[in-house]
Amino acid sequence: MNRYSLNQATTKYWSLEDVVAASAKADLSWIGLWREPVQEYGVERSTKLVTDAGLRVSSLCRSGFFTSTDAAERQAKIEDNRRAIDEAAALGTDVLILVSGGLPSGSRDLDGARAMVRDGIAELAPYAQEAGVRLAIEPLHPMFCSDRCVVSSLGGALDLAEQFPVEQVGVVVDAYHLWWDADVYRQIERAGARICSYQVSDWVVPLPADTLLGRGMMGDGSIELRRLREACDAAGYDGPVEVEIFNQDLWNAPGQEVFDLALARYGEHVA
Incomplete structure (x- = not known):
């Protein structure tokens, strides 16, 4: 249980x-943070709050969003990503x-969009390394390819990450987005030291109209969460396991x- 981390998105209105x-009272070691509430509270205040509670930040979510046909907009996104790297470093996490x-x-x-992602990461990776932060590429389920994430498989994320040193760029294994893939266990083994985070929720049906909010509580759905965790362990990952659930009822x-x-x-279902 010392690896457990509640990503604050799970209790969005808290x-x-x-x-x-609550995390400190439960004697947890980790907490996962999101940029928007951290910015609202203040990065320096957030850092002090977490540190004084005896917690460490497992990851900062989220940055990226590199794809745009407008050069000025792409550059603005790069600058925002630099700020995100600075925020992660200030919070004491090495995972963005x-x-x-x-x-x-x-x-x-689609190929052009993925090239934009590669180019954005290439511009940011050395800056992130200097700050002690690793860029963690999170592949999302293919249903989000058109509007949120053109990286739709762990293999695709690794194809990107492996173009950079392992200390600069890694990947996220999010059970909700990857459980369906017949190749996922081979790709987890391939990922090895590039695994920056393992995130858990569950796949429940029917999905809501807003598919972004379709994640369920662990044990309510179809995913072999412990098997995926054990695969990440076998690949060498021994870091925090984040519970990250987007669900309006929760x-x-x-x-x-x-x-x-x-x-x-x-x-x-996980430990």
């Missing part, structure tokens, strides 16, 4: 102070989660209730 306090971005508006050029529930349920289900 304040940063509340989720930090990257979501690549979908197809540019009106475009069908967001609407009392934060402490969701916190307690997630911790219990992690023990039953």
Whole structure:
């Protein structure tokens, strides 16, 4: 259980102070943070809050979104990614989660979009290494390819990451996005030291109209979460395991209730 980390997105409407306090009270070691609430609270204040509670930040979500046909917009995205790297370093985490971005508006050029992602990472990777931060490419389920993430498989993420030194660029194994892939276990073995994070939730059906909010609590769906965790362990990953669930019903529930349920289900289905 010392690897457990609640990503604060799981209790979206709970304040940063509340989720930090609950994590400390439960004697946890880790917490996963998101840029928007951290920026709202203040990066320096957030760092002090987490540190004073005896916690460490398992990852900062999220940056990336490199895809645009407008050169000025692409450069603005690069600058925002630099700020994200600085925020991650200030928070004391060495993992910055990257979501690549979908197809540019009106475009069908998937290869071109993926080239934009590669070029963006190439521009940022040395800067990230200097800051002590690794860029962690997160492949998303193919249903998000057009609008959110043109990197849709762990193999595709590794094809990108392996163009850079391992200390600069790694990958995220998110069970929700990857469990369906017949090749996922071979790709986890291939990933090895490039695994920066293992994230868990569950795949429940039917999916809601807003598929982004389709993640379920561990144990409520179809994913062999412990098997995936064991595969990551066998590949050499021994870092935090983040519970990251986007689900409107859970967001609407009392934060402490969701916190307690997630911790219990992690023990039953992941640890």
